[in-house]
Amino acid sequence: MNEERPLKGCAVEGRNVSPITCRCPGCGEELEMFSDDSKITCPKCGREVTIEECRANRI
Ligand SMILES: [Zn+2]
Numbered sequence: 001m002n003e004e005r006p007l008k009g010c011a012v013e014g015r016n017v018s019p020i021t022c023r024c025p026g027c028g029e030e031l032e033m034f035s036d037d038s039k040i041t042c043p044k045c046g047r048e049v050t051i052e053e054c055r056a057n058r059i
Contacts, residue, residue: 018035019034020033020034020051020054021058021059022056022057024042024057025053025057029044029045033049035051
């Protein structure tokens with residue numbers, strides 16, 4: 001039988017993800033992304049920051 005289980009957003013099991021700390025290109029806010037995120041929204045200015053931009057602005 002197939003049991004459908006809801007995805008747990010905060011559970012990281014066996015995934016090789018590393019956090020990246022960077023600055024928002026828009027406002028300079030310090031952000032933390034994980035290497036499996038493709039983009040996040042800056043909580044300060046609302047700008048979408050892609051993983052590529054984050055890597056380029058690493059702290
Ligand atoms: Zn920002």
